Amino acid sequence: MTRTLPYAPNSDTSREAALRSVSKAAADRARIAEFMRRRGAYGATRQEAEDGLRIEGNTLRPRWRELEIASVITNSGRKRRTRSGCPAEVYIWTPPVDSQLDLGIRR
16 A cells, blocks of 8 residues: 655655655554454454554554555454443454555465
8 A cells, every 4th residue: 555645845854754654654554454364253443453552543543444445454243342341343354365455464
């Protein structure tokens, strides 16, 4: 998945920050995808992924959505309770085909 992030025109530091964010986003996507692959059919809620990967929700959520759009993870239709007792959707790993993301992980 090739992405570019907006940056302030005529600002070298803004452009450099955007470029660093793109590579960090790719690394975060790969970590989340690998976590989900290892979870197998049991899957994970977003909160479980945040806890398991020690990633803040604000970092995880956009990468999670990108993986969902790319059909790397799929809503299983199941729910589990969060720490606060609220129902949360459980997602599962969907093995990518060659046309999907190249995450640099085992398939």
